[in-house]
Amino acid sequence: MSHAVTICPSILAGDFAALGAECRALGEAGADWIHVDVMDGHFVPNITFGPQMCAALRPHVTGVMDVHLMIAPVDPYIDAFAKAGADVITAHLEAGPHVHRTLQAIRGAGCKAGLAINPGTGIEAVGHLLDDIDLLCVMTVNPGFGGQSLIPAMVEKVRALKALTAGRPIRIQVDGGVTLRTARSVAAAGADLLVAGSAVLQGGPAAYARNIAALRDAALGVLV
Numbered sequence: 001m002s003h004a005v006t007i008c009p010s011i012l013a014g015d016f017a018a019l020g021a022e023c024r025a026l027g028e029a030g031a032d033w034i035h036v037d038v039m040d041g042h043f044v045p046n047i048t049f050g051p052q053m054c055a056a057l058r059p060h061v062t063g064v065m066d067v068h069l070m071i072a073p074v075d076p077y078i079d080a081f082a083k084a085g086a087d088v089i090t091a092h093l094e095a096g097p098h099v100h101r102t103l104q105a106i107r108g109a110g111c112k113a114g115l116a117i118n119p120g121t122g123i124e125a126v127g128h129l130l131d132d133i134d135l136l137c138v139m140t141v142n143p144g145f146g147g148q149s150l151i152p153a154m155v156e157k158v159r160a161l162k163a164l165t166a167g168r169p170i171r172i173q174v175d176g177g178v179t180l181r182t183a184r185s186v187a188a189a190g191a192d193l194l195v196a197g198s199a200v201l202q203g204g205p206a207a208y209a210r211n212i213a214a215l216r217d218a219a220l221g222v223l224v
């Protein structure tokens, strides 16, 4: 069934020399969330931002600052990202070693707790963690880089996770390869939050409002 989605632009696709301005432009273009991809060169083969960058960006983010930690270990850094102003902190199930403790620490730091799972991780792995999460981030690409293609098998995974989380206040987010071509299938499968880097930030700030609106329409099944 069609439903409205929230678009979460990933600043990984932005101009790294002007990320404050990018966040402001995205907010003015209608983005309610800003997705910040934190990568450590260890858990994933790329390095991006730390808590100081999040703190610097915070005044430029009008809505939700959604911090996706692709790092291991996670626990030593939770307080720093919470103090930097994160509203949501998402950790990977695969980052280990004690993900339940990690999720509790995120909530304990005053943030919403997100759990991300890689494409190769089965849905049974999240079953005992549902009481401890506010958001489930289904990686629809292997994490580390923007601009990849959505893995088609992930659409069924989203559908299965939507069923598994039915009746719970858990939002399903998809991350990676979300475009005008793929938004409809993941939204129809049950995703509420669509992370999109290239599809939103292509064309520069003048195109952001148009790109966000087009993605929202595509998710609803409106021809764009």
Ligand SMILES: O=C(CO)[C@@H](O)[C@H](O)COP(=O)(O)O
Pocket: 010, 012, 013, 035, 037, 068, 141, 142, 143, 144, 145, 146, 147, 148, 175, 176, 177, 178, 195, 196, 197, 198, 199
């Ligand atoms: O976390 C990641 C990649 O690891 C994503 O958030 C990407 O940044 C999404 O980029 P696009 O696939 O939309 O270009």
